[in-house]
Amino acid sequence: MRTSPALTAITTLLPLAIILAACESRPARQSATPHKLTVVTTLSVLADLIEQVGGDKVQVKALVPPGGEVHTYQPTPNDIKAVAQAGIVFYNGAHLEEWIDGTIRSAGKQDLPIVVLSQGLPTIVEADNRPNPHLWLDVAKAKAYVEKIRDALANVDGANAAYYSDRARAYLAQLDELDAWIQTEVDKIPRARRKLVTFHDAFPYFARRYGFSVHGFIVASPGKEPSARELTDLARRIKREEVPAVFAESQFNPKAMEVLARDTGVRVVTNLYTDSLGSGPEANTYIALMKHDVSQIVKALR
Numbered sequence: 001m002r003t004s005p006a007l008t009a010i011t012t013l014l015p016l017a018i019i020l021a022a023c024e025s026r027p028a029r030q031s032a033t034p035h036k037l038t039v040v041t042t043l044s045v046l047a048d049l050i051e052q053v054g055g056d057k058v059q060v061k062a063l064v065p066p067g068g069e070v071h072t073y074q075p076t077p078n079d080i081k082a083v084a085q086a087g088i089v090f091y092n093g094a095h096l097e098e099w100i101d102g103t104i105r106s107a108g109k110q111d112l113p114i115v116v117l118s119q120g121l122p123t124i125v126e127a128d129n130r131p132n133p134h135l136w137l138d139v140a141k142a143k144a145y146v147e148k149i150r151d152a153l154a155n156v157d158g159a160n161a162a163y164y165s166d167r168a169r170a171y172l173a174q175l176d177e178l179d180a181w182i183q184t185e186v187d188k189i190p191r192a193r194r195k196l197v198t199f200h201d202a203f204p205y206f207a208r209r210y211g212f213s214v215h216g217f218i219v220a221s222p223g224k225e226p227s228a229r230e231l232t233d234l235a236r237r238i239k240r241e242e243v244p245a246v247f248a249e250s251q252f253n254p255k256a257m258e259v260l261a262r263d264t265g266v267r268v269v270t271n272l273y274t275d276s277l278g279s280g281p282e283a284n285t286y287i288a289l290m291k292h293d294v295s296q297i298v299k300a301l302r
């Protein structure tokens with residue numbers, strides 16, 4: 001039987017077609033794993049807020065690891081690389097992570113979307129005329145961060161805008177519950193005992209929202225050691241103003257706090273979380289962190 005030229009062409013082309021199909025199967029398999037938006041942020045607390053909104057559509061990296069100290073953090077060459085590979089960057093601002101500007105500049109990525117979460121929100125201005133950066137410890141302000149995160153993610157990844165919007169709505173409802181829970185817990189503390197002394201000045205927004213007064217802190221800005229004079233003044237104030245307990249944040253050495261406690265006889269609580277999540281379940285999300293801190297504060301002051 002004579003083979004037709006057309007059939008010959010088909011049989012000789014067939015192995016090629018198989019090879020082409022095999023080549024094509026690789027990109028096909030890749031697109032089966034959904035592409036995630038690469039997000040870089042500074043604080044682990046912010047990384048959690050972004051993950052709550054972004055779900056499995058985002059891959060979030062916090063430059064400062066859980067337990068790290070964000071004010072005095074020294075960025076690494078890997079941080080610059082991470083920013084260069086990011087699809088979007090979020091940071092807190094209000095002079096908290098002043099090292100981030102240099103990191104972003106070194107990454108040299110044109111048109112990188114950058115979102116400063118505290119921008120445009122009313123801030124509490126300190127004696128040195130700088131805004132206090134710890135807005136997120138007021139849940140109402142954390143909600144404003146979440147809304148900004150939702151809008152920014154939808155902007156750079158419009159295909160998933162509805163997904164981000166749904167997740168943000170559910171998470172904002174959880175934050176409303178958290179806010180109400182904190183108020184109920186704080187109500188257990190007699191009004192005259194709602195006094196805070198902490199290691200660094202992280203609680204003015206928290207205090208304003210939940211009805212505390214801030215009676216002092218060990219360091220004006222992290223990285224600076226308090227002088228003997230400052231510690232004596234603070235000890236005197238704690239006695240005079242009958243502050244029931246003092247609190248140290250987990251990322252700082254509690255030694256100065258313990259000296260203060262010894263001098264004043266006041267109770268010291270050393271494991272609050274403020275700028276960084278903890279690695280354990282008691283503070284590995286923003287909501288867990290807030291519940292942990294409020295429980296510790298209520299236990300010590302009520």
Ligand SMILES: [Zn+2]
Pocket residue numbers: 071134200202274275
């Ligand atoms: Zn701080």
